Amino acid sequence: MVLAQLGGSITRALQQMSNATIIDEKVLNECLNEITRALLQADVQFKLVRDMATNIKKIVNLDDLAAGHNKRRIIQQAVFNELCKILDPGKPSFTPRKGKPSVIMFVGLQGSGKTTTCTKYAYYHQKKGWKPALVCADTFRAGAFDQLKQNATKAKIPFYGSYTESDPVKIAVAGVETFKKENCDLIIVDTSGRHKQEAALFEEMRQVAEATKPDLVIFVMDSSIGQAAFDQAQAFKQSVAVGAVIVTKMDGHAKGGGALSAVAATKSPVIFIGTGEHMDEFEVFDVKPFVSRLLGMGDWFGFMDKIHEVVPMDQQPEFLQKLSEGHFTLRIMYEQFQNILKMGPIGQESVKTQNPRDHEAPSQTQPW
Ligand SMILES: Nc1nc2c(ncn2[C@@H]2O[C@H](COP(=O)(O)OP(=O)(O)OP(=O)(O)O)[C@@H](O)[C@H]2O)c(=O)[nH]1
Numbered sequence: 001m002v003l004a005q006l007g008g009s010i011t012r013a014l015q016q017m018s019n020a021t022i023i024d025e026k027v028l029n030e031c032l033n034e035i036t037r038a039l040l041q042a043d044v045q046f047k048l049v050r051d052m053a054t055n056i057k058k059i060v061n062l063d064d065l066a067a068g069h070n071k072r073r074i075i076q077q078a079v080f081n082e083l084c085k086i087l088d089p090g091k092p093s094f095t096p097r098k099g100k101p102s103v104i105m106f107v108g109l110q111g112s113g114k115t116t117t118c119t120k121y122a123y124y125h126q127k128k129g130w131k132p133a134l135v136c137a138d139t140f141r142a143g144a145f146d147q148l149k150q151n152a153t154k155a156k157i158p159f160y161g162s163y164t165e166s167d168p169v170k171i172a173v174a175g176v177e178t179f180k181k182e183n184c185d186l187i188i189v190d191t192s193g194r195h196k197q198e199a200a201l202f203e204e205m206r207q208v209a210e211a212t213k214p215d216l217v218i219f220v221m222d223s224s225i226g227q228a229a230f231d232q233a234q235a236f237k238q239s240v241a242v243g244a245v246i247v248t249k250m251d252g253h254a255k256g257g258g259a260l261s262a263v264a265a266t267k268s269p270v271i272f273i274g275t276g277e278h279m280d281e282f283e284v285f286d287v288k289p290f291v292s293r294l295l296g297m298g299d300w301f302g303f304m305d306k307i308h309e310v311v312p313m314d315q316q317p318e319f320l321q322k323l324s325e326g327h328f329t330l331r332i333m334y335e336q337f338q339n340i341l342k343m344g345p346i347g348q349e350s351v352k353t354q355n356p357r358d359h360e361a362p363s364q365t366q367p368w
Pocket of ligand 1: 108109110112113114115116117138141144147192194249250251252275276277
């Protein structure tokens with residue numbers, strides 16, 4: 001995956017800076033130029049990259065840093081924070097609640113992976129005990145209903161669509177009503193794919209949104225879209241209230257930088273990424289672990305989660321109390337070793353790269 005290359009280039013730039021004996025303006029500029037080049041090559045929008053470099057320079061004011069400050073760490077932290085800032089719009093997306101019906105509308109360009117992603121999203125939640133349902137409001141592409149029906153049947157998810165009705169608004173409304181009556185808590189509406197230029201299809205998307213009043217509109221974007229990502233995401237945002245982004249095909253050879261641009265254009269977070277054609281090749285997206293892994297810093301957030309998993313919460317206060325009182329017995333040490341062993345190889349967490357499939361056995365499930 002090319003995003004891993006981006007991570008490698010940024011890490012190399014930071015490493016080269018670390019090798020320099022003195023970190024001065026020249027070394028910092030060289031490092032930032034390298035990072036800028038790597039981001040542009042990964043198709044991140046030019047303005048975002050330029051703003052990021054300017055911000056880092058403002059934060060890392062070498063003249064003001066007193067002797068003794070670890071300049072390398074400060075620069076590294078600033079790069080980390082700025083990358084997080086690009087990917088984090090500052091507000092979370094709407095979160096559906098189990099047991100309460102929510103309408104989630106999917107929009108995106110033709111072939112972006114929308115229909116596939118609708119089912120992946122439904123399947124992900126179904127496994128967690130939700131009652132999802134799929135509505136095919138794509139009357140534009142012949143075969144769209146059959147594709148959704150086939151996917152839904154495989155995943156045992158109820159679906160709604162029509163071979164005869166040509167009005168997507170009518171289908172969407174009827175589907176949402178049907179599944180509300182059936183107490184489904186996640187009603188997913190798949191809409192027609194479209195190109196930015198197709199004003200009529202954008203209008204259709206607006207009408208479907210107006211009629212079904214979705215709680216969340218998810219923009220599905222193919223990660224290979226490149227520099228066009230910003231404009232296209234913005235065009236969707238201008239037509240409907242996009243509230244979240246899902247980036248697909250992160251397993252391919254796409255540069256992936258478009259994802260960063262889409263967040264900036266829609267001011268909405270990436271909530272999941274698609275990492276393959278299989279139903280379970282779908283991952284929750286979290287900004288900090290993503291950037292951590294991108295910069296080769298390991299997934300420390302995942303690592304901390306794992307610690308919380310293996311050291312039971314009810315034991316933690318007791319353990320801390322004993323430590324604060326200066327009691328550290330062989331038994332405590334033994335218990336802590338046991339906990340560490342439960343975590344498995346620590347390297348697994350800290351070397352995780354962006355693509356988890358680099359480290360995992362291939363999925364056993366069949367493609368759609
Ligand atoms: N490798 C890979 N392929 C994917 C992923 N998501 C979707 N695809 C594939 O992308 C192709 C297009 O996916 P669809 O779901 O049909 O796309 P769509 O956006 O619904 O298309 P329209 O209905 O024409 O708008 C299919 O071959 C999918 O299997 C992914 O995360 N990784």
